[in-house]
Amino acid sequence: MELKLISYDKNNLKSIDLGDNVIIDRDRLTMIAGPCSVESREQILRTAEYLKSLDIKIMRGGAFKPRSSPYSFQGLGFEGLKYLREAGDKYNIKIVSEIIDPRDVEKAYDYVDIFQIGSRNMQNYSLIREIGKVDKPVLLKRGMNATISEWLMSAEYIALEGNDDIILCERGIRTFENYTRNTLDLAGVAVAKELSRLPVIVDPSHGTGRRELIEPMSRAAITLADGLMIEMHENPDKAISDGFQSLNFTQMKELVTRIRKLHDLLAK
Numbered sequence: 001m002e003l004k005l006i007s008y009d010k011n012n013l014k015s016i017d018l019g020d021n022v023i024i025d026r027d028r029l030t031m032i033a034g035p036c037s038v039e040s041r042e043q044i045l046r047t048a049e050y051l052k053s054l055d056i057k058i059m060r061g062g063a064f065k066p067r068s069s070p071y072s073f074q075g076l077g078f079e080g081l082k083y084l085r086e087a088g089d090k091y092n093i094k095i096v097s098e099i100i101d102p103r104d105v106e107k108a109y110d111y112v113d114i115f116q117i118g119s120r121n122m123q124n125y126s127l128i129r130e131i132g133k134v135d136k137p138v139l140l141k142r143g144m145n146a147t148i149s150e151w152l153m154s155a156e157y158i159a160l161e162g163n164d165d166i167i168l169c170e171r172g173i174r175t176f177e178n179y180t181r182n183t184l185d186l187a188g189v190a191v192a193k194e195l196s197r198l199p200v201i202v203d204p205s206h207g208t209g210r211r212e213l214i215e216p217m218s219r220a221a222i223t224l225a226d227g228l229m230i231e232m233h234e235n236p237d238k239a240i241s242d243g244f245q246s247l248n249f250t251q252m253k254e255l256v257t258r259i260r261k262l263h264d265l266l267a268k
């Protein structure tokens with residue numbers, strides 16, 4: 001594996017400055033939360049307000065949803081991005097959202113603070129090359145069938161186009177195990193940190209597919225990862241997508257309190 005641009009360099013670890021004192025790097029714990037899908041303007045405004053009260057500075061929400069079935073909800077598209085931007089501006093919270101088509105990158109530019117490349121698109125080379133030309137950070141999720149090398153190589157593709165503001169996100173891989181939706185590969189996180197200079201975060205929602213496993217895997221993850229991305233919904237049982245792996249607002253508050261305490265202990 002030839003990593004020229006993102007290879008580990010202890011004197012040059014990547015620090016991504018999003019402005020307003022929001023920095024993603026290996027020196028702090030980054031928390032990202034929000035619904036799987038953007039469902040309505042009111043939902044997004046309420047979510048942003050709540051996250052703000054928890055001092056969570058980055059909100060997620062999918063406007064373009066790459067669903068396994070073409071009959072499932074595909075997202076609100078640009079309308080959804082507009083709601084995210086409005087909420088982001090109103091509550092001073094950064095926005096991360098997935099883009100699935102290279103033709104949308106330019107149009108989406110003003111709406112997001114971080115572009116998300118989803119698991120299904122990690123090896124969509126025309127898309128990741130396009131994202132590499134942009135001067136905004138990229139959250140690169142690991143392909144569910146991708147090896148660690150393939151994941152890092154995709155990051156290398158992005159960096160090669162000029163954009164090395166990349167956050168790697170481990171979100172579980174497919175294995176024979178089917179009690180969990182995916183198998184969260186924490187060894188992959190350790191390897192990604194050893195081989196690259198990028199921050200690496202973990203998504204325990206997609207990584208397990210089970211709400212009750214979000215907290216235990218978050219605890220395990222922050223011993224080595226630089227942050228967490230967690231799905232949260234005001235009423236998970238009514239969520240249009242991925243409610244079964246989403247926390248409600250109160251559960252999120254409890255998790256964040258405990259995770260921050262643990263992180264402080266680990267940092268000592």
Ligand code: PEP
Binds near residue numbers: 118141
């Ligand atoms: C998501 O973050 O909502 C998502 C679709 O994740 P993944 O690409 O990891 O499946």
Ligand code: MN
Binds near residue numbers: 036037206231241242
């Ligand atoms: Mn989801």
